[in-house]
Amino acid sequence: MIIAFLMNFEHPVWAMITGLISFFAPDQGQVVKKCLYQCISTIVGGVAGLLLASLTAQSPFFAAIGLAFLVAIASALSYHSRDANYTFCFAIFSVTVAIVVMVPVFIGTSSETIAEVFIDRVGTVLAGVVWVSLVSTALWPKFNLESLKKASGNLAVSALKIGCLFTGDERVFKDQIHALFGSLIACEDLASHCTMEGVRGKRTAKGAREVNRMVVDVVAIAYALRRAYSAATPAGRQFVSTEIAGLARQTESAAADPARLGSFLRDRIDALKAESATRNGPDGAGFGQIMSEDLINLFGLLGKIFERHGKLEQDVKDAPVGIVVRRHLQIRNTLVNGFRSFLYCLAAFGVWYSTGWVYGFLIVVVPTVLSIVLGKAPHQEVLLKKIAIGVGVGIVAGLPVYVLLAGAPSAVELLVVTAAPALFIGLLGLSRLDSFAYSLGYALSYLIVVLPMNSHEVTLNVSFAVERSLCVGVGTILLAILFVILPRTPFLGRDTRSEQAFQGEMKRAFRSRPDPSHLADWHREIALIVDKAVSICAEVDAARKTDVLRAAGRCISVVWQVARVESWLEKRVDAGQSASLLKPWKVEILDTFVKGRHSIVKPLSNRLAEASAPECRRLAMDRFVVEHDYLIGQVLEERSQEQK
Known part of the structure; x- marks a missing residue:
C-alpha cells in the first residue's frame, strides 16, 4: 500500500487488498498463480468494464443488465474447479468490472472519468501483484515441490495398505479407500500448483501424476481382487492370504526402504507366475486366472509406484502417461451459482441506483465477490452471517482511526502508527478456520472505513465512512438470504440411490x-x-x-x-x-x-x-x-x- 501511495495512485487500498488475497496462498506456486490470475482478470475485467461503461453511459438500466450478465458468467465458470485461485480469478474480474462501471455513475460518466477509473483500478492492482510476487520470491519462499513429494509418498503408502486390506474387514477397507481418495485429490491439487514453480516443479508434477495413474490402477485391481477373493475356494483364499500377509509386513519399512520392498515384490511376482500355472481352478472358483493376474499386476504396480516416487523430479523414459484428476461437472449447480449472482447483482444495483444511495455502491461490489468465492463452500449462509458480524466489529474499530487520521491518510507514517495495529490483529484470525469468516469481514470493513487515499486535503466525512462499510454488511445479509432461497443442490437426494x-x-x-x-x-x-x-x-x-x-x-x-x-x-x-x-x-x-x-x-x-x-x-x-x-x-x- 505504501508503494501505491508513492506511485500516486488514488486508492492504494486496492493494492493492499490484492496483496492480502495473494498471500492467502501458503506457498510460492500458489502465490505466483494467484498473482498471474489477478493480472489477467484485472486487465480483462478493466477492458470489459470500460467497454460496458462506454456503451451504457447514458442508460443505467442497460449498465445493470450488462454488469449482472458478466458477473453471472464469471460466477458460473468459477464453480467448475477445485482450484481456489481459479475462483479468485473470476472474483477479481467481477470486482473490476463493477468498479469501472459503477464509480463513474456518481462522479461523472464522461470518457475522461471512465478512463481515469480504469487506469487507477488496473494500475493499483498490478502494482500490488508485482510487489507480492517480489516479496514472495525474495523473502523465505515456501515451495510446493516439497509438499507434493510428501503427499505423493503418503499416497504410495496408502496404495500399499489398500493392497494389503482387500482380504480383510469391509469397514477397515472402506475407511482406507476414503483416505486414499482424499490423498489422490490432494496430490492432484498440489501438482497443479507445482507447475508454476519452474522446470523442477513441472517435472515433479509430471511424476506425481504418473504415480496417481498407477494408484488408480491399484484401487481398481484391489476392488477386483476383493470380489475374486470372496468367490475363491478355501485353498485359494489361504494362498492369497499368505501372500498378502507377507506384503503387509513390508508396509512399515516401505517408505524408508523402497529398494527392499521392490526386491520383495519382484521375488513374489516370479513365484506367483510359477504358482498360478498349477493353481488355476475351474471357472474362477479357485485361484483363478483373474486373481492370479491381478495379484501379479498389483505387486508390479506397487513396485513401480515406489520406484517412480523415488525419482519424482526426474523424467523417466517409458513411464505411463499421467492423469489429471479433474473436477466432475455439475451443470445444475453451475447454473444456480451463476443465476444467484445475477439476481443479487441486478437487485443490489437497482436498490443502490433507485434510492440514490451514492455512498452505498459497495453493496454490489463486495457481496458479489462473496457470492462467487463462497459458491462451493459448505453452509454459505452461516459463513456470511459470520462475515456480517465481522463487518460490524470492523466499523467500530475503524471509526476512531478514521477520525484520528482526519481524512488525510496520505501521511504514511501516521497511517502506519494508527491503522496497522488494529488491522494486524484482525489479519491474525485469517490463519484459523474457526475465525476466518469473522476476520475476513473485519478486515474488509476496517479497510473500507479507513479507506487510505492519496489525498492532501484534511476532510472528515463520518457518514460516508459508516455508509460505505454498512452497505457491505447489509449486502452480505441479503446474499445469505438468497443462498437460503437458492441453495446448492446436494449430490444425493433423500431417496436417491x-x-x-x-x-x-x-x-x-x-x-x-x-x-x-x-x-x-x-x-x-x-x-x-x-x-x-x-x-x-x-x-x-x-x-x-x-x-x-x-x-x-x-x-x-x-x-x-x-x-x-x-x-x-x-x-x-x-x-x-x-x-x-x-x-x-x-x-x-x-x-x-x-x-x-x-x-x-x-x-x-x-x-x-x-x-x-x-x-x-x-x-x-x-x-x-x-x-x-x-x-x-x-x-x-x-x-x-x-x-x-
Whole structure:
C-alpha cells in the first residue's frame, strides 16, 4: 500500500487488498498463480468494464443488465474447479468490472472519468501483484515441490495398505479407500500448483501424476481382487492370504526402504507366475486366472509406484502417461451459482441506483465477490452471517482511526502508527478456520472505513465512512438470504440411490471405442468417480458415506473389468465384430447397474458362442471371459439384492 501511495495512485487500498488475497496462498506456486490470475482478470475485467461503461453511459438500466450478465458468467465458470485461485480469478474480474462501471455513475460518466477509473483500478492492482510476487520470491519462499513429494509418498503408502486390506474387514477397507481418495485429490491439487514453480516443479508434477495413474490402477485391481477373493475356494483364499500377509509386513519399512520392498515384490511376482500355472481352478472358483493376474499386476504396480516416487523430479523414459484428476461437472449447480449472482447483482444495483444511495455502491461490489468465492463452500449462509458480524466489529474499530487520521491518510507514517495495529490483529484470525469468516469481514470493513487515499486535503466525512462499510454488511445479509432461497443442490437426494450419482461417469466409460489402446479414457472416468465420491462424502453422514463408498467401489470394479474385457477382445477379433458384441453387453450391464431394467445380464461368453465368426466362438470358453462374466455378475447380483 505504501508503494501505491508513492506511485500516486488514488486508492492504494486496492493494492493492499490484492496483496492480502495473494498471500492467502501458503506457498510460492500458489502465490505466483494467484498473482498471474489477478493480472489477467484485472486487465480483462478493466477492458470489459470500460467497454460496458462506454456503451451504457447514458442508460443505467442497460449498465445493470450488462454488469449482472458478466458477473453471472464469471460466477458460473468459477464453480467448475477445485482450484481456489481459479475462483479468485473470476472474483477479481467481477470486482473490476463493477468498479469501472459503477464509480463513474456518481462522479461523472464522461470518457475522461471512465478512463481515469480504469487506469487507477488496473494500475493499483498490478502494482500490488508485482510487489507480492517480489516479496514472495525474495523473502523465505515456501515451495510446493516439497509438499507434493510428501503427499505423493503418503499416497504410495496408502496404495500399499489398500493392497494389503482387500482380504480383510469391509469397514477397515472402506475407511482406507476414503483416505486414499482424499490423498489422490490432494496430490492432484498440489501438482497443479507445482507447475508454476519452474522446470523442477513441472517435472515433479509430471511424476506425481504418473504415480496417481498407477494408484488408480491399484484401487481398481484391489476392488477386483476383493470380489475374486470372496468367490475363491478355501485353498485359494489361504494362498492369497499368505501372500498378502507377507506384503503387509513390508508396509512399515516401505517408505524408508523402497529398494527392499521392490526386491520383495519382484521375488513374489516370479513365484506367483510359477504358482498360478498349477493353481488355476475351474471357472474362477479357485485361484483363478483373474486373481492370479491381478495379484501379479498389483505387486508390479506397487513396485513401480515406489520406484517412480523415488525419482519424482526426474523424467523417466517409458513411464505411463499421467492423469489429471479433474473436477466432475455439475451443470445444475453451475447454473444456480451463476443465476444467484445475477439476481443479487441486478437487485443490489437497482436498490443502490433507485434510492440514490451514492455512498452505498459497495453493496454490489463486495457481496458479489462473496457470492462467487463462497459458491462451493459448505453452509454459505452461516459463513456470511459470520462475515456480517465481522463487518460490524470492523466499523467500530475503524471509526476512531478514521477520525484520528482526519481524512488525510496520505501521511504514511501516521497511517502506519494508527491503522496497522488494529488491522494486524484482525489479519491474525485469517490463519484459523474457526475465525476466518469473522476476520475476513473485519478486515474488509476496517479497510473500507479507513479507506487510505492519496489525498492532501484534511476532510472528515463520518457518514460516508459508516455508509460505505454498512452497505457491505447489509449486502452480505441479503446474499445469505438468497443462498437460503437458492441453495446448492446436494449430490444425493433423500431417496436417491448412491449408484445414480455415478451414472454419468458410467455412461461415458461404457461408450464404444474402436481403439484398443483407450485405457487412458477409463483412467479418467475412474478418476472422476473418485473425485465425485470425495465430494459426496463431504456432504453426507457416516452411514450414508459407507453406502457411497460401496457404490463407488462397485462402479470402479465394473468399469475396470469391462475395460479389460473390451481391450482384450479388441486385440483378438475384428473391430466391427468386437463392437457389435460389446455394445449390447455394456448397455445391458449399465441398465442393470443403474436403472434395474434387467434381473440377469446375458454373459459375454454366451454372446461369443452365438456369434457367426469362428474366432469369436473359439473365445467363448476362454477362462478370461468366463471369470469376468462371473465377477461382473456378482456385482450386479449384490446391487440387485440391495435394491430389493
